Amino acid sequence: MRSAPTILHLDMDAFFASVEQASKPSLRGKAVVVGGLGPRGVVATASYEARVFGVHSAMPMAQARRLAPNAAYLVPRFALYRSISDQVMGLLRSLSPLVEPLSLDEAFVDLEAGGTAWDERSARLAGAKLRADIRAATALTGSVGLAASKMLAKIASERAKPDGLVLIEPGTERALLGPLSVRTLPGVGPATGDHLRRAGIHTVEELAEAGEDELVRLLGKAHGHGLFAMALARDERPVVAERETKSVSVEDTYDVDIHDRVRVATEVRRLAERCVRRLRGAGLSGRTIVLKVRRYDFSTLTRSETLRGPTDDPAVVREAAARLLESVDTTGGVRLLGVGVSGLADYTQEDLFAQAAGVDEEVSVPEEPEVSSATASRTPPERRWPAGHDVRHTAHGHGWVQGSGLGRVTVRFETPGSAPGRVRTFRTDDPALEPADPLPLVSRGPGEEGDARAGGGAVAESR
């Protein structure tokens, strides 16, 4: 393991909610909840002001409304979040070629590989500058963790939240990890956590004390071995820019997110079998089993397990995939699952890709999420005005939908660069009102903002 804290982990603060606050001046400093507003909707995230009331990610929306009845409730705008994410990831790539995004708002960066930092002082400076640059470019705050390994860097950014920077000095890792819950470690999801708790293991220190043999007995060879190393703060995982390896893989995207854990397990089993059929069809075997899970928020996880020798046995692949699934938290729902086998014999790989190309509908990954409530390109028979979405009024300029119902839509006219704006109500079929694209959160020059102004023509008006 390296000796300097030059692995950086960035995680944006209350990401979706912060974007909404940056875009809507009247919501800054207020409780904001972003998520599905339908009867079965869940919270995607809540602003720190809303978290005070106990609202958090993955909570049913109805419960959030009971806890924080006065919060602003908005539907997610994924395209906007993705564009902000691209800006942030661009800043990270200016620090190092080794950037490993984990989700829209989270990534590891190897500062040493980029020549940006080589010791504690330079790492701290790079982290502080990054936070300032993110704020200047996006008006948002992100928290930074710095450490000598990925695991510790991520724990550090968690401790830095919100709007902070924490550096873990090399040599202090074990003392810091010891009292923490086993759930802090990567790969310990609810299932493994329960399993360990039943064995009387709650903290990382207890995990280390249990010893490697005991952990292998409890969790299987790969998982037990890996977890024991983590408990000793030994984490050699490199930051990898390219996660793609040459493999045979199959995946499925689900129209409706799967929440049921049993159903997830069934799907993984099915995919493992399909993957092996393809593997065998190509006359191949492989050593590494890979499980891919894309969650409701489009964060994508891959987990892998490397066997002692190559296999094309469906039972072996099925069981490995099931073990890998154990270490993944699927609360909140799953939109894509995949199972792959890599570590293939080189001499047949080319044949394999020729074959895989014939069935690419199964391996294609949709890049753009479908947001049912945000399809501005299709005009539904009756115009819908999703809460939080941007609109433009011929007389009043740019605003956003605060609410709608009973043939009325309420719009607050303000822009990222304006003062908090006023609310006006229109008929939902008012021809002067049009859906609009979001404005940049940071204005890049005159003329790009500030067209929210007062004027007449509204059906009703309130403050």
Ligand code: DCP
């Ligand atoms: N997200 C989601 N559903 C969840 C968790 C997250 O839709 N159960 C989305 C919304 C979040 C974004 O992913 O804004 C990033 O997730 P984080 O876990 O990083 O949470 P936040 O950035 O919102 O808050 P923080 O990181 O400050 O705790």
Ligand code: MG
């Ligand atoms: Mg975050």
